[in-house]
Amino acid sequence: xxxxxxxxxxxxxxxxxxxxxxxxxPRPVTVVDCDIxxxxxxxxxxxxxxxxxxxxxxxxAAARHDLPVAASAALLAEHAVQLPERPGVSLIPGFGxxxxxxxxxxxxxxRMAGALGQTAVRHGRDALVDTGRLLTTRGCWPVVRAADRxxxxxxxxxxxxxxxxxxxxxxxxxxxxxxxxxAIVVGRGPYPxxxxxxxxxxxxxxxxPDDRATAAALSDGEPMSLRAMRRSPLMRxxxxxxxxxxxxxxxxLSSAGWAS
Numbered sequence: 123x124x125x126x127x128x129x130x131x132x133x134x135x136x137x138x139x140x141x142x143x144x145x146x147x148p149r150p151v152t153v154v155d156c157d158i159x160x161x162x163x164x165x166x167x168x169x170x171x172x173x174x175x176x177x178x179x180x181x182x183a184a185a186r187h188d189l190p191v192a193a194s195a196a197l198l199a200e201h202a203v204q205l206p207e208r209p210g211v212s213l214i215p216g217f218g219x220x221x222x223x224x225x226x227x228x229x230x231x232x233r234m235a236g237a238l239g240q241t242a243v244r245h246g247r248d249a250l251v252d253t254g255r256l257l258t259t260r261g262c263w264p265v266v267r268a269a270d271r272x273x274x275x276x277x278x279x280x281x282x283x284x285x286x287x288x289x290x291x292x293x294x295x296x297x298x299x300x301x302x303x304x305a306i307v308v309g310r311g312p313y314p315x316x317x318x319x320x321x322x323x324x325x326x327x328x329x330x331p332d333d334r335a336t337a338a339a340l341s342d343g344e345p346m347s348l349r350a351m352r353r354s355p356l357m358r359x360x361x362x363x364x365x366x367x368x369x370x371x372x373x374x375l376s377s378a379g380w381a382s
Contacts, residue, residue: 123248124248124249124251124270125251126253126265126272127251127274127306128273128274129254129285130257131282132277134276134282135330136275137252137340138308138337139273139275139308140250140251141153141167141340142336142357143250143364144250146360147210147364148368150210150212151247152199152202152212153249153252154178154238154250154265155217155252156252156262157217157252158223158260159255160218160219160223161216163213163216164203166341167340167343168343176214178201178214181198181200181234184200185233185237191236194236195236195238195239195240196245198214224260231262232264239268253265255289263296272293272302273304274290274305274324275308276322277307278307278315279313283313287321287322304326304327305319305322305324307329328359328366328367336355336357337356
């Protein structure tokens with residue numbers, strides 16, 4: 123199962139949401155930071171534990187264009203960072219700068235899309251992809267098109283909904299329709315989550331609360347014990363969301379890894 127998380131502008135929390143879902147995932151999962159503006163997943167939660175020797179760029183250099191898709195998929199594990207606190211979760215770090223992101227070719231994105239599509243079939247690993255903000259026609263659109271499911275994160279504010287509406291238009295243009303796209307509403311605002319989903323023309327798959335302490339641990343690497351994180355409002359909500367995703371996609375997601 124390849125799940126892409128994306129957003130428009132207005133800081134809707136896509137990176138925090140991706141980590142929260144990954145840590146609640148019941149199966150082995152590879153998290154991929156595909157934000158062409160520069161990835162935050164490694165420098166945030168894994169600050170001090172991620173070097174520059176592994177990630178999208180090193181994988182791309184190894185998975186040359188004439189390599190079979192299955193071999194490219196097998197290489198993903200060699201260019202990922204394992205999470206000691208969750209052995210089933212690994213991260214492929216993203217770009218250090220926007221310049222690096224712009225240098226990633228369309229062919230490299232196509233190879234990444236094919237490799238991620240093979241991970242569940244051949245290696246028993248799902249994939250969660252953080253695309254960051256999809257603001258231009260450049261970037262990881264081949265991965266988005268290959269996704270089984272696209273989750274658009276949005277805050278219940280006028281600014282965030284307006285930005286998300288633009289992203290919905292881009293997704294429709296790229297995918298042909300919005301059958302695979304759902305909304306996740308993050309935090310509090312003046313509008314109910316259901317109303318936000320209607321404004322976007324998308325089904326609402328779930329909501330995540332404002333939980334600044336846990337969000338800071340996931341996105342900025344702030345200290346937090348595993349026990350406290352597991353019991354936090356954000357992780358409880360993420361576990362419930364994973365169960366909802368399981369209900370809409372079949373038996374591969376049976377129960378949340380951190381559900382209490």
